[in-house]
Each structure stands twice: as structure tokens, then as C-alpha cells.
Amino acid sequence: MNPMNVIIIGAGTAGCEAAYRLAKAGFTVELVEKECTPGGNLNNWFQLFPDRKQASALRQLLQQQVEHPSIRLHTDTVPVKIERQDARHYAMELDNGARLEGNALLVTTGFRTFDASRKEEYGYGIYENVITSVELENYFANRQILTSTGKRPERIGLIQCVGSRDEKMCNFHCSKVCCITAVKQAMELRELLPDAEILCFYMDMRMFGPGYEEMYREAQEKYNIKFVRGRLSEASENQAKQVVVKCEDTLVGKPMRMTLDLMVLMVGMEASDGSRWVAKELQLPLAPNGFIQPGDPHYATNRTAVEGVFVAGCATSPMNLTDTLTDARSAALAIGEFLNGNEHYN
Amino acid sequence: MNNIWGFTISSARVIDYDKNDRSFAQYMTDTVPSSQLCIGCGGCTATCTAGALTDFNIRKLQMLVKRGENREAGEQMHKCMLCGKCLLVCPRGVDTRRMIFAMLKYIDNQKL
Numbered sequence: 001m002n003p004m005n006v007i008i009i010g011a012g013t014a015g016c017e018a019a020y021r022l023a024k025a026g027f028t029v030e031l032v033e034k035e036c037t038p039g040g041n042l043n044n045w046f047q048l049f050p051d052r053k054q055a056s057a058l059r060q061l062l063q064q065q066v067e068h069p070s071i072r073l074h075t076d077t078v079p080v081k082i083e084r085q086d087a088r089h090y091a092m093e094l095d096n097g098a099r100l101e102g103n104a105l106l107v108t109t110g111f112r113t114f115d116a117s118r119k120e121e122y123g124y125g126i127y128e129n130v131i132t133s134v135e136l137e138n139y140f141a142n143r144q145i146l147t148s149t150g151k152r153p154e155r156i157g158l159i160q161c162v163g164s165r166d167e168k169m170c171n172f173h174c175s176k177v178c179c180i181t182a183v184k185q186a187m188e189l190r191e192l193l194p195d196a197e198i199l200c201f202y203m204d205m206r207m208f209g210p211g212y213e214e215m216y217r218e219a220q221e222k223y224n225i226k227f228v229r230g231r232l233s234e235a236s237e238n239q240a241k242q243v244v245v246k247c248e249d250t251l252v253g254k255p256m257r258m259t260l261d262l263m264v265l266m267v268g269m270e271a272s273d274g275s276r277w278v279a280k281e282l283q284l285p286l287a288p289n290g291f292i293q294p295g296d297p298h299y300a301t302n303r304t305a306v307e308g309v310f311v312a313g314c315a316t317s318p319m320n321l322t323d324t325l326t327d328a329r330s331a332a333l334a335i336g337e338f339l340n341g342n343e344h345y346n
Numbered sequence: 347m348n349n350i351w352g353f354t355i356s357s358a359r360v361i362d363y364d365k366n367d368r369s370f371a372q373y374m375t376d377t378v379p380s381s382q383l384c385i386g387c388g389g390c391t392a393t394c395t396a397g398a399l400t401d402f403n404i405r406k407l408q409m410l411v412k413r414g415e416n417r418e419a420g421e422q423m424h425k426c427m428l429c430g431k432c433l434l435v436c437p438r439g440v441d442t443r444r445m446i447f448a449m450l451k452y453i454d455n456q457k458l
């Protein structure tokens with residue numbers, strides 16, 4: 001009998017990890033990726049929290065894993081049509097003309113980062129010295145932080161919750177990882193700029209993961225990072241191309257104004273375009289935040305409302321890398337049980 | 347300001363971080379490094395002996411210093427009774443009493 005085949009859409013962290021686990025469990029995998037290399041959003045990252053591991057180390061591991069002989073990787077292509085004949089038979093057409101068949105479908109279409117120019121009052125794309133957290137990772141990769149005027153920044157502000165927890169941006173949800181990303185990036189900035197003043201502007205410090213609160217503490221104590229509780233209301237640019245920001249320091253109870261040489265926006269996560277497309281194509285219900293709704297928040301986190309269609313990673317909600325990897329393994333297990341007909345939860 | 351028109355212009359309430367003198371804040375960081383660890387939880391204020399009887403707020407006070415609002419901090423400082431209760435509750439191990447001592451000493455020297 002031919003081994004059963006699983007189609008996975010998206011070769012980011014979740015897709016690669018699930019593909020490898022399924023391959024090791026004896027299934028064959030068709031792994032579809034829109035970019036020319038696997039890795040997804042991980043490809044934009046320099047160092048990971050909480051251990052400051054190089055992102056490239058994890059990326060290489062995932063790329064090695066998908067070289068498994070049972071995995072067929074289709075890069076630089078997206079599905080244009082998905083047909084669900086029944087719970088155990090799927091046909092997918094790709095934009096390069098290929099046609100794939102599978103016995104289960106796994107959606108690992110990840111997230112997209114919030115388009116910071118939508119938050120107009122912060123001036124991204126208008127003021128020269130406003131960048132996003134993703135762009136800052138790029139600066140780290142080049143080991144150089146300069147302002148648009150070629151200066152070493154003396155005061156840097158990291159602005160949390162950009163595009164998250166903001167009804168005006170139609171995003172009620174918390175993106176979960178940007179608090180710890182701000183702490184990590186503030187520490188990396190300190191290492192490159194020992195004399196700069198570095199401030200994080202936050203509403204809450206959501207240090208949910210193991211080692212995160214400890215890292216926050218370390219950032220305060222050893223890295224002299226300052227934390228201001230208050231949401232930025234607006235920013236403007238002065239003649240020296242610095243950014244003048246306004247917020248309330250809610251722990252003092254007064255409005256505050258200050259000039260920054262560089263402002264970094266911690267952009268949140270939104271459902272990716274791929275997730276939206278797949279959800280529409282397969283009629284998968286979406287959660288109010290736009291991410292794909294899992295079957296049950298406790299027992300069926302990797303299933304969807306459509307039998308045979310599974311989901312893992314940031315397609316369902318913002319997640320850190322640890323949880324994404326775990327979720328991918330859990331999805332591989334759930335798919336294995338489904339295909340072998342020994343599901344535990346029905 | 348002379349007040350012949352029956353009204354005055356109040357001074358701006360906004361914290362002007364660029365202009366404020368933050369050498370007091372720097373002194374506090376240098377002499378009591380644990381003051382950097384405050385997360386603004388308010389445990390100290392809730393238990394504070396002076397705060398129970400006056401509008402003294404130890405949590406807010408150190409924040410004022412950190413933002414360079416020294417004059418306002420200086421006006422409040424003497425209300426602390428140095429009982430040390432705040433020290434016992436702080437979840438971040440901020441040495442609040444030493445911090446207050448350091449602040450009083452600085453204020454004394456600077457005549458804030």
C-alpha cells in the first residue's frame with residue numbers, strides 16, 4: 001500500500017517542523033511554499049529570545065529537516081484551487097501548473113506583520129527615523145545602528161503594541177511576542193550603543209514565557225533600559241529629523257513629551273493573506289481576530305471545523321517560536337491519528 | 347506673575363523630558379541600583395505609613411525623579427517616616443528605604 005500523503009500549505013517554522021515529524025512517522029508530505037526558500041518569518045529574524053540564539057541556527061535545522069526523502073518541497077508557488085472530495089481526499093492546483101493529491105491537509109500559513117503605515121499618527125513611512133522591529137532585526141544583522149542623517153542615535157524609543165490591542169486598527173488582540181521582542185531588541189541595542197538612552201513605551205509588560213520576566217528584570221538591572229508605562233498618542237518630526245513623541249507617563253499621571261533620535265515600532269501579528277485565502281477556499285471559520293478558529297480551544301487545537309483539515313502555528317493565533325514548534329508536533333500527531341483511524345477526541 | 351486681570355497662566359503640566367534635569371535620576375541609579383527594578387506595582391504605596399495619612403505616594407515619587415520632575419519630588423520627600431514597611435513588600439527587591447535616604451541626601455545637598 002502506498003503511504004498516505006499530507007499536503008502542507010506554508011513552509012515556515014510550523015510547516016517545516018510538522019512535515020519532518022510526519023515524514024518520520026512514515027507519511028509522505030507535499031510542502032508548498034510561496035517564497036523561494038523555506039523558513040517564513042524566521043528568515044527576517046537575527047536573534048531569538050529568550051536565549052539569544054542565532055535565528056540562522058534554527059533556520060538551518062528546519063531546512064535540513066525538510067530535505068527528508070519523504071518530503072517534496074514546492075517553492076515559489078501558491079495554491080490556486082483546493083478541492084476537498086471527502087475528508088480523506090484532497091486535490092490542490094498550484095500556480096505553476098502542478099497538481100497535488102493528499103489524504104489530509106495542514107494549514108501553516110503563519111502571520112503577517114502589521115503594516116505600520118496604517119497607524120498614521122506614528123509617522124512610519126513619513127518620518128525618516130521611524131522604523132519597525134522587523135527592520136531593526138536587519139540593522140542587527142548588519143551590526144550597525146545609524147539614524148537617517150548618519151548619526152549614532154543617543155536616545156531610542158521602542159514603542160509596543162503597534163497595531164495590536166487597538167480598536168482603531170481593528171485589532172483587539174494582543175500579539176503576544178512583541179513585549180519580549182522589545183526587551184530583547186533593547187538589550188541588543190544596548191550592546192551596540194553602550195551610551196545611548198533606551199526606553200520602552202508599554203501598556204503592560206506581558207512576559208508570559210519561561211525566562212521572559214527574568215529577561216525583563218535583567219534589561220532593567222544590567223542593561224539600564226528604561227520602561228515608561230503609557231501608550232504613544234502621536235509623533236512628529238523636527239527640523240533635525242528627530243522624532244518628537246507624546247504619551248502619558250501613567251505611573252506619574254502626567255503627559256510627557258520627548259525627542260527620540262530613532263523610534264522603533266513593535267509591529268504586531270495579523271492573519272496572513274495566505275490564511276485568509278485558505279479559510280475562504282475551504283470555508284474554515286475565523287476567530288474574531290481574523291485568525292483561523294481551531295475546533296476547540298483545549299482538545300482540538302489543531303483541527304478545524306472541516307474534518308481532515310488541520311491547522312498549526314500562527315495561522316491560529318500569535319505564538320512564539322517555542323509554541324509554534326510544539327504546536328506543529330502536536331498537529332503531526334493529530335494528523336497521524338486521523339489517518340490511522342485511532343483518534344482520541346471526537 | 348502679576349494678576350491684575352483676575353486670572354493667571356498656569357505652568358504647563360506636561361513633563362518636558364528633554365529639558366528636565368535628570369542628574370538626580372542618575373544619582374539615584376548610581377547609589378541605589380535596585381531602584382531600576384521597580385515595575386510600578388504600587389505595593390509600597392499601599393503599605394506606606396505616611397501614605398495612609400497624607401497624599402504621599404512613594405511609588406509615584408521615584409517615578410517623578412526618574413522623569414526629572416525634581417521640584418515636585420523635593421516637595422514631597424520629607425513626608426516619609428523612614429519606617430521601612432515599603433521595603434518589606436516590594437516584589438522586585440527595590441531597596442526603597444535606601445533609595446529614600448539617597449533622595450533626601452541629594453535634596454539636602456542641592457537644596458531642591
Ligand code: SF4
Pocket residue numbers: 160161162164165173174175176177178179180204205206266268
Ligand atoms: S505582546 Fe506586548 S507589545 Fe505585543 S501586543 Fe501584547 S501587550 Fe502589546
Ligand code: SF4
Pocket residue numbers: 390393394395396397404425426427428429430431432433442443446
Ligand atoms: S519608609 Fe517611608 S515610604 Fe516606606 S513605608 Fe515608611 S513612610 Fe512609606
Ligand code: SF4
Pocket residue numbers: 383384385386387388389390391405435436437438439440442
Ligand atoms: S513595591 Fe517595589 S516594584 Fe512595586 S512600586 Fe514599589 S518600589 Fe516599585
